[in-house]
Amino acid sequence: MYLFLVSMLSLILFAVGLYGIMVSNVGIKMLISIEILINSAILELVTVAVSSGTVDPIILALFGIAIGAVESVIGLSLLTATFRRIGNVAIALLREIKW
Amino acid sequence: MNNKLAALAAALFVIVFGFEVAQIKGQFTPVTQNLQMIGYELFGTGSVVGRYVVPFELLSLILVAGIIGMFYIAGRED
Amino acid sequence: MVAPYLPGWFIFLSPAIGAPVSLIVGRHKRFWAGIIASLSILISLILTYVAFVQVGTSGPIQNQYLWFFNINVGVYIDNLALVMAFMVSFVSLMIHLFALYYMGKDPNKHVYFAETALFTAGMLGLVVSSNLVEFFLFWELVGLCSYLLIGFWYFKPNATSAAKKAFIVTRVGDLLFLVGMAVLYESLIGYTFSPQGTGPLDIPFLISHAASVASYIGATRLGIVAVLFLAGAAGKSSQFPLHVWISDAMEGPTTVSALIHAATMVTAGVYLVARVFPLYYYSAPFAVYSVIGMGAFTAVFAGIVGIFVNDIKRILAYSTISQLGYMLSAIGIGALAFPAVAGSVGYEGVALGIFHLISHALFKALLFMSAGAILIALMDLRDTREMGGLWRRMPVTVTLLFIGSLSLVAFPGTTGYFSKDAIISAAWDYHLAFAGVAAYLPWILLVTGSFLTTVYTFRMFFRVALGKPRSHLAEHARDPRLLALLPLIPLAAGALVLGPIQGLFYGFLDPSSLIPSVPFAIESVPVILLAAGIALTYILYGTDRWKHISVDSNPLYRVAKNKFYLDYAFTNIIAERVIAPISGAFTAFEDAYNSAVDAFGSATSSFGTTLRRIQDGIVENYFIVLIIGLAVIFIIVGILGMM
Numbered sequence: 135m136y137l138f139l140v141s142m143l144s145l146i147l148f149a150v151g152l153y154g155i156m157v158s159n160v161g162i163k164m165l166i167s168i169e170i171l172i173n174s175a176i177l178e179l180v181t182v183a184v185s186s187g188t189v190d191p192i193i194l195a196l197f198g199i200a201i202g203a204v205e206s207v208i209g210l211s212l213l214t215a216t217f218r219r220i221g222n223v224a225i226a227l228l229r230e231i232k233w
Numbered sequence: 234m235n236n237k238l239a240a241l242a243a244a245l246f247v248i249v250f251g252f253e254v255a256q257i258k259g260q261f262t263p264v265t266q267n268l269q270m271i272g273y274e275l276f277g278t279g280s281v282v283g284r285y286v287v288p289f290e291l292l293s294l295i296l297v298a299g300i301i302g303m304f305y306i307a308g309r310e311d
Numbered sequence: 312m313v314a315p316y317l318p319g320w321f322i323f324l325s326p327a328i329g330a331p332v333s334l335i336v337g338r339h340k341r342f343w344a345g346i347i348a349s350l351s352i353l354i355s356l357i358l359t360y361v362a363f364v365q366v367g368t369s370g371p372i373q374n375q376y377l378w379f380f381n382i383n384v385g386v387y388i389d390n391l392a393l394v395m396a397f398m399v400s401f402v403s404l405m406i407h408l409f410a411l412y413y414m415g416k417d418p419n420k421h422v423y424f425a426e427t428a429l430f431t432a433g434m435l436g437l438v439v440s441s442n443l444v445e446f447f448l449f450w451e452l453v454g455l456c457s458y459l460l461i462g463f464w465y466f467k468p469n470a471t472s473a474a475k476k477a478f479i480v481t482r483v484g485d486l487l488f489l490v491g492m493a494v495l496y497e498s499l500i501g502y503t504f505s506p507q508g509t510g511p512l513d514i515p516f517l518i519s520h521a522a523s524v525a526s527y528i529g530a531t532r533l534g535i536v537a538v539l540f541l542a543g544a545a546g547k548s549s550q551f552p553l554h555v556w557i558s559d560a561m562e563g564p565t566t567v568s569a570l571i572h573a574a575t576m577v578t579a580g581v582y583l584v585a586r587v588f589p590l591y592y593y594s595a596p597f598a599v600y601s602v603i604g605m606g607a608f609t610a611v612f613a614g615i616v617g618i619f620v621n622d623i624k625r626i627l628a629y630s631t632i633s634q635l636g637y638m639l640s641a642i643g644i645g646a647l648a649f650p651a652v653a654g655s656v657g658y659e660g661v662a663l664g665i666f667h668l669i670s671h672a673l674f675k676a677l678l679f680m681s682a683g684a685i686l687i688a689l690m691d692l693r694d695t696r697e698m699g700g701l702w703r704r705m706p707v708t709v710t711l712l713f714i715g716s717l718s719l720v721a722f723p724g725t726t727g728y729f730s731k732d733a734i735i736s737a738a739w740d741y742h743l744a745f746a747g748v749a750a751y752l753p754w755i756l757l758v759t760g761s762f763l764t765t766v767y768t769f770r771m772f773f774r775v776a777l778g779k780p781r782s783h784l785a786e787h788a789r790d791p792r793l794l795a796l797l798p799l800i801p802l803a804a805g806a807l808v809l810g811p812i813q814g815l816f817y818g819f820l821d822p823s824s825l826i827p828s829v830p831f832a833i834e835s836v837p838v839i840l841l842a843a844g845i846a847l848t849y850i851l852y853g854t855d856r857w858k859h860i861s862v863d864s865n866p867l868y869r870v871a872k873n874k875f876y877l878d879y880a881f882t883n884i885i886a887e888r889v890i891a892p893i894s895g896a897f898t899a900f901e902d903a904y905n906s907a908v909d910a911f912g913s914a915t916s917s918f919g920t921t922l923r924r925i926q927d928g929i930v931e932n933y934f935i936v937l938i939i940g941l942a943v944i945f946i947i948v949g950i951l952g953m954m
Contacts (some may be wrong), residue, residue, distance in 0.1 A: 141254045149243040154933050156239035185259035189270045193285050196271075197292055204296045211307035218311070224931065232928035235931060242938045247941045252949075 140181045147174035161213045161223035165206055172202035315365060316374035318358045319386040322396060322439055324447075325354045327432035330425045333590045337421020338356050343416075348428040349407040355435060356400040363393050373515060375441050387441030390820050391665065395438045395582055398669050402574045402676050403431045403537035405798040409680050410566040413687065423463060427570060430456035435573045438582065443492055443512040446583070450488075450547065453579060454481050461563040464515055470772070473559035480556040484546015484580075489680065491539025498528040498536075514586060521589030534595035540583060541602055548580030548635045551609045555878050557632060561624040561816035565683030568624060573631050573675035578668050581638045585661045592646055606640030607756040612875075614763030619872045622693045623682050626771045627675070630719065633760060634671045638664040641734040648741035648827075658821035665738055666816050667730040670718065674727060674806040678715035680777045680799055684776070688788040695774040697782040705790045709776050711799050716772045718806040720765045720841055729810040734835055736827040761837050765844030773852040825920065882905035 147170060154167030176195045183191035217223050277283035329351025337344025342531040366388060367370060388396075407427065414420045433452035440446045448881030455478075462474030492512060499511035502524075509516045517524065522899025525533050544550070549557040557577070561568055584591065584602065591598045610633045645660025684700065685708055686693065702709045718727035758769070780786040790796075794938065814826060851857050926933075 137257065137259045138255060141257055142251065144252050145247060145251055149247045152246060152938060153239055153243040156242065156931055156938075157236050182257075182259070189274050190686060192271055193274055197288070200292065200296060204299050207305045208299050211303040214307045215309060218309075228930060229928035231930065231933075235935075238935050242935045243754055247943045249945050253422070253945075289718075 137181065137185050141178060143182065144174045144178040147177070159224055159226050161216070161225060164225065165209045165213070168209070169202060169206055172198060172205075176202075315369075316372050316386060316881035318361045318365070319372045319374065319388050319439060322358050322362065322386075322388075322400075323432050323436035324434075325358065326351045326428045326435065328614075330429040330432060333428060334421055337424065337625060340419040341418075344424040345407065345411045348424040349404060349411070350468050350727050351428055352400055352404045352407060352431055355431070356397075356404060359393065359396045359400055362388055363397075366393060368392065371515075373441065375513070378444075382444050383442050383510050383513055384445045385441040386439045386946070387515050388439050391585065391661065392438050394665060394669065394816075394820065395578075396435060398672050399431065399434050399438060399575050402672050402802070403427075403434075403570060405802055406566055406570045406574075406672030406676060406680065407903035408798040409569075409683070409795065410564075412791065413566050413680075413683055414564065419463070423460070426456050426459050426463075427567070430460065430571065430576070434579065435652035437579055441514050442510065443495075443514060443517075446514070446586075447485075447488065448494065450543075450579060450583075451485065453576050454478060454485070454547070457481075457560075457576055458807075460567040460571060461560045463563055463567065469559075470562040471640035473556075473562045477556040477560045480553050481546045484543045484553055487539050487546070488543025488583075491536045491543065494532070494539065495536045495653065498532060499524065502527055504733045517587050518589050521593045524590070530593070530595040533590060533593065534598040534675050536847055537587075537591045537594050537598035538601055540587065540590075541598070541605065543701060544580030544583050544639075545605060546580070546582075548577045548639070549632050550580075550636060550639065551612055552877065554609065554613065554632050555874075555881060558620075558628045558874075560609045561622070561628050561686075565624065565679055565686055568628070569676045569683065572628060573679050576634055577631060578672065580636075581635060581642070581664060584639065584642055585665055587645070588642065588661050599646055603640050603643035603647075603753055606634070606636040606638070606643065607753050607760075610640065610760035611756050612636075612765065614767065615871055616874050617767040618763065619685050619868070620767075621696055623685075623695050623698075623771060623775065624679075624693060626767055627678055627682065628693070630764065630767065631671075631675060634667070634675070634719075636729065637757065637760065638667050638671070638934045640753060640757065641667060641737065644734070644737050648744050655688075659825070662817040662820040663734055663827075664731075666813060667734060669816075670726040670730040670806065670809060673802050673809070674715045674718035674725075677711060677799055677802040677806055678719065680802075681708050681712040681715065681796075682909055684791050684796065685712070685788070687791060689784045690781065691763070692784050695771055698775045698780070698785050699778040700776075700780040701785060701788055702776040702943075704780075704785075704788045707793065707796055711796065711803055712772065712775070714803045714806060716768050719835065720768050720844070721761065722841065724807075724810065725839060729813045731761065731918060732834065732837055733813065733827055736834060739833050740827050758840065760845055760947055762840040766848055767839050769845055770850040770852050773848055774857075777853050778855065783897050795897050799945045 151167045151169075151174060152172035154170065155164055158167060159165045176198045179191045179195040179198065183189065183195070213223055216228075220227060273283060275283050275285050275289060326348070329348055333344040333347040333351075347617065362372060371387065371389035373385070375383040375387070378384045389612060407424070410427070412424070414423055417423065430453060433449045433456060437446055437449035440449060458474045458478040461477055462471045464470050479493075496511050502511065504516070525846045544627065546553045557572055560572055591602065613629045613632035613636065617626055617633065620626050620629060641664040642660040645663040648659075667812070685698075685705065688705060692698070714725075718725040721728040721731040735754065735757050738757050742750045742754050744750075780788075817826065847953060851860075
């Protein structure tokens, strides 16, 4: 039963992260929501590893942590460059992908 | 309107995938993990051969590339 | 040792090579274009003689190759082809030599000589071809060159519309010819051909196996095929009702009229009927009757119209139509009038018709070319009402015209007399062979035609030659250089002295043919009519009496003057009221189809434009749609997985 609960928790966390991406107008909020996404995935991986007794999902989770860290760094650098160009980081101003 | 639609999308997502997640079967009796096994799986040679050393190194290479790119983008003065 | 059939191929290949060569050389040096074209035709004449020697020793030359399916292409030269090739190359050579003078100052004369050389190549190819499809190919080539040459002075709007009319009217005949060939081909599908590789449309096969072909496909169907071939010949040889193009075709240069519309192209139709004549002989009788009927009727019809025309070249054009009618009816009459001799297959008719064809070519080319010399001296003034008294001013030219006219009306002693009166005598024999009033008809029509010939010929001649000049240009006309008239001398000699070889000629074409002989009283009827005609026209036109006769109010005169309203019927009724609306309907259908295809494309494009507006640039919406779409797809896959 506990496996079910923890898996549901990670799913809800994932949905929270998605919601955060969809409604955020501030750039940092979007980055933090992406972190939430990654962390929910890592939580799920660790849960599966514990419940099945093997060690391989934990190594994948290790990789995921590293990737999450670097990805947020890159996102921050992009936000910095955007801030330098436009002056504020409202996502609603980025409307270039139009028809 | 955007917020409501986003909430609706997220709820739909939870419902649909919750159905699938509920099918995962397993025991949750926490077993004592041997942290040593993680090290063996990653880098082991000898009696327990590690399988993940090559992906580990490749991944680190990609991350280094990403960081250097970050240096360049963030360091532009225009 | 050169291959024995090679001269046969080069009979028509030599002018075909000479045409582009003279065009290319003539672009830089105008003078050499005519020389090269004439040389290539001289080579053809020499090769024809070589082929004549060879056919005399070893029989007909035959050499063919498979072209596609079972259509062959090649040469087949027997006596008939030899005679035609001789005539075509000789007359064409004389006309080319005259054209060196006639087209001397024309800036486009290299184009002219290239086109006439190409035309001669087409005509010679038609003569020696061994398969009906190849024949049709050269037939169309000849029609094309006729179109190019009639409209040679393209800046004259009359000339271009006349060229179009000629091509379109002959095209109607060609269509029927093609249908006839298709019917014949399709009917012979199950037939077994004895030498391997013979096709159903091979001319030697059709000539030698006509009886078995007739029994295989039935005489009636063969008769239909023969009548369709006759319709093609009617288009090319300008018989009724497809004769309307030839009088407008006189807008071209006079040497073109001499070459194409007197001697060679218009005889291609008669040659076709003569070539596959065994088909006519073995088919149902209505085929030969239609040949005779069309020929005799056209002879009289064109004669009637020719009496009321004033343009000198148009009189000669109607005379050509009339004489071609004589040739066609000769072919038909001679087949039926004489009892079938073993091995003859009615070739008597072919001998009669082709002899008249040869003599007609000679004197008609002579007439056209002397008319051309007169026209050059009179600066293209063509109305005979404004000429007059030219015999004293241009003696040599008008003497040549006189010789041609004598031969045309069949004055006793000229070649025309031997050829034409033989046809009329054969018509009398036809009446003797068949009973009934209808059997009289060919003789009556042909004799009437002979009287009409006399009337229109000497009407033209007396108005041109006698009396006082009626215009300023006619007063100051002079003879051209005698060197220019030199090519006309052999033609005049031929028109006068070729009579006595009649027996030899008939024997050459068909060994069992004979010269028709009739009682002296019947034979003298045409001569009496000739004298009466000359007297009548001398009274009317030799003096000034014709100026005082006014017949404009006579309704019969108006009908004949308008060429029996046939032109009006074709242009105003058929072309404007029938064919133009049908063509408009087809164009409307095509336009509808085109716009339907375009509408399909533009509908797709506008649908895409509408869909494109979904991408409004708001990234969050993209993301929302992504998540929702993912969920939907998962649901669908899950449902499908459960089924």
